[in-house]
Amino acid sequence: MMMPFKRQALVEFSAVEGADRCVSCGDKEPVYIAGQQAYFNYSTSKRITRPTSADNPNSGNKVLLLSIQNPLYPITTDVLYTVCNPIGSVLRIVIFKRNGIQAMVEFESVQCAQKAKAALNGADIYAGCCTLKIEYARPTRLNVIKNDNESWDYTKPYLVRRDRGKGRQRQAILGEHPSSYSESGFGSPCPLLPLPGNSRYKLTSVDAPDMVSYPLPQSSSYSTHAPSSVAMVSGLHPSKMNCTRIFNLFCLYGNIEKVKFMKSVPGTALVEMGDEYAVDRAITHLNSIKVFGKRLNVCVSKQHAVIPSQVFELEDGSSSYKDFAMTRNNRFSSAGQASKNIIQPPSAVLHYYNVPPCISQDHLLRLCKEHDVPGFVKFKMFDAKPSSKTISGLLEFDSKTDAVEVLTVLNHYQIRIPNGSNPYTLKLCFSTSSHL
Numbered sequence: 001m002m003m004p005f006k007r008q009a010l011v012e013f014s015a016v017e018g019a020d021r022c023v024s025c026g027d028k029e030p031v032y033i034a035g036q037q038a039y040f041n042y043s044t045s046k047r048i049t050r051p052t053s054a055d056n057p058n059s060g061n062k063v064l065l066l067s068i069q070n071p072l073y074p075i076t077t078d079v080l081y082t083v084c085n086p087i088g089s090v091l092r093i094v095i096f097k098r099n100g101i102q103a104m105v106e107f108e109s110v111q112c113a114q115k116a117k118a119a120l121n122g123a124d125i126y127a128g129c130c131t132l133k134i135e136y137a138r139p140t141r142l143n144v145i146k147n148d149n150e151s152w153d154y155t156k157p158y159l160v161r162r163d164r165g166k167g168r169q170r171q172a173i174l175g176e177h178p179s180s181y182s183e184s185g186f187g188s189p190c191p192l193l194p195l196p197g198n199s200r201y202k203l204t205s206v207d208a209p210d211m212v213s214y215p216l217p218q219s220s221s222y223s224t225h226a227p228s229s230v231a232m233v234s235g236l237h238p239s240k241m242n243c244t245r246i247f248n249l250f251c252l253y254g255n256i257e258k259v260k261f262m263k264s265v266p267g268t269a270l271v272e273m274g275d276e277y278a279v280d281r282a283i284t285h286l287n288s289i290k291v292f293g294k295r296l297n298v299c300v301s302k303q304h305a306v307i308p309s310q311v312f313e314l315e316d317g318s319s320s321y322k323d324f325a326m327t328r329n330n331r332f333s334s335a336g337q338a339s340k341n342i343i344q345p346p347s348a349v350l351h352y353y354n355v356p357p358c359i360s361q362d363h364l365l366r367l368c369k370e371h372d373v374p375g376f377v378k379f380k381m382f383d384a385k386p387s388s389k390t391i392s393g394l395l396e397f398d399s400k401t402d403a404v405e406v407l408t409v410l411n412h413y414q415i416r417i418p419n420g421s422n423p424y425t426l427k428l429c430f431s432t433s434s435h436l
Helices: 016-028 077-084 109-119 243-250 276-286 335-339 361-370 399-412
Strands: 031-033 035-040 063-069 088-094 099-108 124-126 129-136 149-154 189-191 213-215 228-234 254-259 267-271 297-300 321-323 350-354 377-383 391-396 427-429
Touching: 031 254, 035 099, 035 391, 063 109, 077 088, 077 149, 099 109, 109 129, 228 276, 243 254, 243 267, 243 276, 243 321, 243 399, 267 276, 276 297, 350 399, 361 377, 399 427
Parallel strands: none
Antiparallel strands: 031 035, 063 099, 063 129, 088 099, 088 149, 124 129, 189 213, 228 267, 228 297, 254 267, 254 321, 350 391, 350 427, 377 391
């Protein structure tokens, strides 16, 4: 059983001896899966229990749980309907964001759900990102009370949300049904990965095409504002937040062009990002988090660009405006670079990398103390290749809030080593692990 957001899995053997051999082999020599070292240990669970089995059509569940990994683009009911409905008739969809982005999709029958799981598990919705990890959900039916971008009941089209100004009539990017799509200028189609040739359910052309494609969603279909690549951030600590620290936090979700504090509204800044999708990711993951005891409010700005006017000095002596367009610390400057980023919500575990091998656990703890941020409670260093010039690992903190503050202050800190010509740039991001 896969646990994608924890980067873990449970494996049940037919006998204890098999598990013993697996753990023993893992202890003797490192095992790498897709370039990452894997660790093997015994689980507290005696067996893997799930409510359904794809191998037994009589005991299936028609509701699937979809976990979307590395969601570079917005995930809406329109997007999931377009992906799932060609394989089996979709009745209801509910999207939730408690632990990353997940969704439940209810199909017309168990057989439809089994076909969808076999065909789509492990596929990318968009090239190189928005990867689907699919398992059977526990509920057998979904309850939908409104039709919008996060929930939809396709058996009750009259549930469209109409409450004052907040809602919007659903704007289907492909019309009423995926088959009605025609080239209508929504953007170039992005392919879903081909359905696996060895799939348990080999689909015919009648069931679904070998390659499902659909356009990138317009940002107006998931935002109540006009599309804008500028985010407005309020609730910033007056003395502890500055342009650089905003960059350190927001750069995890997209390129940062400019940051400007507003003189007329204390504790508020405008952040110009690479595109409206980056703004959407920042809102999804950073809105309402606590930083230095204050809760951030992140929303789409009415401005379409940040203009460096009314520049003044912040409480810490730094400038209220900074241009980051040319910095090498932006992490989405090319498609290859962007694909290496794992879009994660804030968590209590930070992944650190690009650190010189001479830096120890004590060095990092001293660094936290010197910058007056919380120290970590657990430390893990990954085994590096002998030829590697840097090391990486994980730092676990007492709380998510502590980890956020450390990342905000120490991300991109310049580590200088004796007799070294150039400093190392410490890089931090939120880990997919929930604990060490």
